[in-house]
Amino acid sequence: MRIAVVWYEPIEIDQSDLGDLRPQVKSVLAALEDSGHETLLCEGDKGMLATLDRFMPPDRQARPSGMVFNLAYGRKGEWRCSQVPTMLDMAGIPYTGPGPLGAALALDKVITKKLLRYDGVPTPNFLVMRRGTESTGDLRFPLVVKPRYEDTSAGLHLVDEPTRLRQAVEMIVTHYEQDALVEEYIEGREICVALLGNKEIELLPPVEHDFGDRATRLITREDKEHLSVTESQKICPAQIGSELATMLRDISVATFRACHGRDYARVDVRIDRSGQPFVLEINFGPSLHSAHSYVRAATTGGYSFSHLVDRILDLAHTRCYGMGIPRPNAR
Secondary structure, eight states, X not given: OEEXXXXXXXXXXXXXXXXXXXXXXXXXXXXXXXXXXXXXXXXXXXXXXXXXXXXXXXXXXXXXXXXXXXXXXXXXXXXXXXXXXXXXXXXXXXXXXXXXXXXXXHHOXXXXXXXXXXXXXXXXXXEEESSSOSOOTTOOSXXXXXXXXXXXXXXXXXXXXXXXXXXXXXXXHHHHOSOEEEEEOOOEEEEEEEEEESSSEEEOOOEEXXXXXXXXXXOOHHHHTTOOTTXXXXXXXXXXXXXXXXXXXXXXXXXXXXXXXXXXXXXXXXXXXXXXXXXXXXXXXXOOOTTSHHHHHHHHTTOOHHHHHHHHHHHHHHHHHXXXXXXXXXX
């Protein structure tokens, strides 16, 4: 089958981000080719649809003769993650991952938290700020401050008093030109829950971030870019009891459903010292880099990387066409 891997050449972001994006894209391409698919690496820009039309021309039923494995996060705008899914929907081209609404929700941390609250999913208490001098109300320090629409922990601050809160909010509004999300810091464990599926959801083994003795016990941008001197270590499977495992499953699936998840996702959870879990956010485009949490969970759960990529593709094909993907002869 023809599979186009769509991504953005990240020319307008920090060059440090390239270190994880390019190996991820190459690995997905290699996995698809090893499974016998014909592949194309396609830029998710204004010329994308013309490129895809040449690569996978419509069949006799006017359906595209292929699919997209979507690894594009978008470049500009509040809803940048929705750009490629919207274009593909307009053209009737099936693809992996969330639709336009789900992609937008995963990027907008504030709306996500409101949806979770509406559905009874526990998430840290929060406020949205533009100045940093607004009343914090019932929020208790320390507080986590981060941009409303960014990812990879960009602009994240942990503050313990009002002056630092104001400084953090001002930096986010000035540098990122968007609201600041201010939420209570949950002292305790941090666990990533990897999900795979649609109607039936498979939970892969949970991954815990072990912060050791370091003072900042949360995931920073430096951790994600492997620049931290004391980078957190991943433990998989996380050592959790059956009661906590059930709670994690319930709130992770509820988060996936509330935010219009499709095919695969990662839910990030903090667990306080009393054992109560709180959902921080959901990522509908979790990194498929071999060193990152989602792939770690999948390999611990018995998936090879090629099998994982095939499974994501098969889930998307079944969702679109009601049947699994035709199986080519693997090399």
